[in-house]
Amino acid sequence: MPILSVSGLSFSIGDHQILKNISFDVDEGEVIGLIGPNGSGKTTLFNVLSGFLKPISGTVHLRGKDITRAIPSKRAQMGIGRVFQNFGIFREMTLEENVLVALESLSKDQRGELGDLKEVVKGTLEMAGLTQFAKQKAGSLSGGQMRLLEMSRTFKTGKDLFLLDEPTAGVSPKMTHQISDLITGLKKSGKTALVIEHDLPFIGKICDKVIVLDVGEIVLHGKPSEVQKSKELQEIYFGADPTT
Amino acid sequence: MILPTVLGFNLVFGKGKILHFGQEAFAIVAAYSVWVAVVRYQIPFGIGLGLGLGLVVLVALLLAWLSFRLEADGFGVMSIALHLVFLAVVLNWQSVTRGSLGIPKIPRWELFQSLEAYTLLCILVVIVWVVFILWLDRGKFGRNLSALAEHPWHAQSLGINRKRIHTIAFIIAALGALTSNVLLPPYIHILTPNDYGFPAMILFVMIVVSGGPGRVWGVIAATFILMFLKEGIRFVALPPDMIGPVRLMLFGIILFVAVWWRRDSIFPQERKI
Numbered sequence: 001m002p003i004l005s006v007s008g009l010s011f012s013i014g015d016h017q018i019l020k021n022i023s024f025d026v027d028e029g030e031v032i033g034l035i036g037p038n039g040s041g042k043t044t045l046f047n048v049l050s051g052f053l054k055p056i057s058g059t060v061h062l063r064g065k066d067i068t069r070a071i072p073s074k075r076a077q078m079g080i081g082r083v084f085q086n087f088g089i090f091r092e093m094t095l096e097e098n099v100l101v102a103l104e105s106l107s108k109d110q111r112g113e114l115g116d117l118k119e120v121v122k123g124t125l126e127m128a129g130l131t132q133f134a135k136q137k138a139g140s141l142s143g144g145q146m147r148l149l150e151m152s153r154t155f156k157t158g159k160d161l162f163l164l165d166e167p168t169a170g171v172s173p174k175m176t177h178q179i180s181d182l183i184t185g186l187k188k189s190g191k192t193a194l195v196i197e198h199d200l201p202f203i204g205k206i207c208d209k210v211i212v213l214d215v216g217e218i219v220l221h222g223k224p225s226e227v228q229k230s231k232e233l234q235e236i237y238f239g240a241d242p243t244t
Numbered sequence: 245m246i247l248p249t250v251l252g253f254n255l256v257f258g259k260g261k262i263l264h265f266g267q268e269a270f271a272i273v274a275a276y277s278v279w280v281a282v283v284r285y286q287i288p289f290g291i292g293l294g295l296g297l298g299l300v301v302l303v304a305l306l307l308a309w310l311s312f313r314l315e316a317d318g319f320g321v322m323s324i325a326l327h328l329v330f331l332a333v334v335l336n337w338q339s340v341t342r343g344s345l346g347i348p349k350i351p352r353w354e355l356f357q358s359l360e361a362y363t364l365l366c367i368l369v370v371i372v373w374v375v376f377i378l379w380l381d382r383g384k385f386g387r388n389l390s391a392l393a394e395h396p397w398h399a400q401s402l403g404i405n406r407k408r409i410h411t412i413a414f415i416i417a418a419l420g421a422l423t424s425n426v427l428l429p430p431y432i433h434i435l436t437p438n439d440y441g442f443p444a445m446i447l448f449v450m451i452v453v454s455g456g457p458g459r460v461w462g463v464i465a466a467t468f469i470l471m472f473l474k475e476g477i478r479f480v481a482l483p484p485d486m487i488g489p490v491r492l493m494l495f496g497i498i499l500f501v502a503v504w505w506r507r508d509s510i511f512p513q514e515r516k517i
């Protein structure tokens with residue numbers, strides 16, 4: 001059974017249809033890349049999957065359970081973790097509180113597996129390499145550090161399906177490596193992830209499959225090597241076919 | 245004695261950043277249901293308190309429900325409207341509330357007849373309430389509330405149930421209003437609708453804003469300072485007909501300065517997605 005199954009999903013605001021009949025399955029342990037030009041609806045798809053936007057039609061199943069109508073916090077407790085395009089951290093809280101608030105919001109089962117929360121907080125900050133800033137407000141971090149904090153927090157909190165919205169945007173090459181290591185680590189531990197990215201080599205390195213979205217529709221779906229070679233991608237993504 | 249209601253209000257408006265201006269709606273329902281029952285209908289205090297508790301929680305649920313249905317500004321207006329509706333009811337339902345005359349001869353409990361004993365009782369209750377609020381503020385509930393205030397989507401994506409946390413916040417604000425308005429009328433032996441007008445609400449906003457929205461100790465300090473100023477003005481040698489306007493002007497200046505000084509924390513930049 002696929003861990004995530006999306007079928008016939010459409011979403012619109014007013015007359016403007018943003019997602020059109022999106023269907024795909026994700027198997028447990030897969031890392032799937034989601035690419036497409038700006039404004040093609042990638043973030044909107046994540047917002048529908050996490051329950052912030054209600055689709056006008058279609059269904060979403062998590063491990064066979066229909067979650068199309070579930071509220072966002074319920075989905076989170078069922079194991080969906082999210083990394084936001086513009087840093088999902090709380091700038092007014094300290095780094096420790098940022099991690100703690102996430103740990104405390106886990107379902108009882110998830111929390112039970114983790115043991116002492118204080119230790120987990122420490123471990124998470126170590127993983128992000130931010131231990132020395134533990135008592136500072138998260139708003140004082142740089143963009144890359146915020147990203148690392150958010151990623152480590154999301155990965156440590158016992159979720160098993162991750163929605164990562166441009167995890168490497170605005171991050172230095174060195175940190176991109178760190179982040180790609182984090183994602184590969186995830187995959188090794190059997191977790192599943194959907195990753196939105198504009199960095200094609202990065203996608204090629206970490207993903208098993210790629211979905212290409214254009215004006216709200218899935219136009220390509222396949223292995224990274226196949227998709228990268230396709231002419232359609234060149235047209236959609238790079239604007240023109242470089243060979244002509 | 246207004247500390248419980250102010251701290252309850254601070255939880256919703258200050259820490260939760262919900263535009264709730266209906267704290268005095270709780271107060272009116274609490275004070276009138278308890279003391280009308282006890283004084284006008286000779287119902288035992290315990291039952292009157294139970295009645296007040298039930299009604300005030302009901303109002304909290306109503307406000308919480310409205311806050312989920314309406315945009316922030318719409319809810320702000322609606323909560324003011326609710327306050328004014330309750331005030332109008334109290335003023336006009338004279339057969340029960342005696343309208344603007346208020347309810348005199350509000351008794352104290354037997355053990356606490358003297359002013360000293362009663363004051364001591366109030367101080368004890370307020371201390372218990374402050375400890376309770378501090379405990380909430382420092383704990384999981386406080387963190388959840390601030391996370392939701394800073395970014396509702398980010399918070400919910402971690403598994404925080406917004407409706408649950410906000411409903412609890414409204415209920416605690418209601419309980420604060422109940423505590424304050426059960427304690428205050430016996431202290432002055434009278435319950436009058438004059439104490440529940442819109443200026444009282446403005447005072448709460450002022451206290452929370454100048455104390456620092458969401459900061460428990462700051463709000464406690466601001467409560468003492470502003471109450472001291474409010475009452476202290478009476479002792480300044482001014483002609484009696486000047487006191488009202490001067491007080492209003494002074495409060496206007498304090499509010500202006502406080503809002504100016506705190507503008508970043510009251511109107512944080514909206515961030516979406």
Ligand SMILES: Nc1ncnc2c1ncn2[C@@H]1O[C@H](COP(=O)(O)OP(=O)(O)OP(=O)(O)O)[C@@H](O)[C@H]1O
Nearest residue numbers: 013016018036037038039040041042043044045085
């Ligand atoms: N709240 C909204 N109101 C109106 N239009 C919206 C709203 N949210 C998204 N859109 C529109 O939906 C389309 C898809 O937006 P979305 O943010 O999903 O794009 P994206 O693929 O994530 O782009 P990017 O790569 O730039 O992040 C855009 O045309 C955008 O203008």
Ligand SMILES: [Mg+2]
Nearest residue numbers: 042043044085
């Ligand atoms: Mg996007």
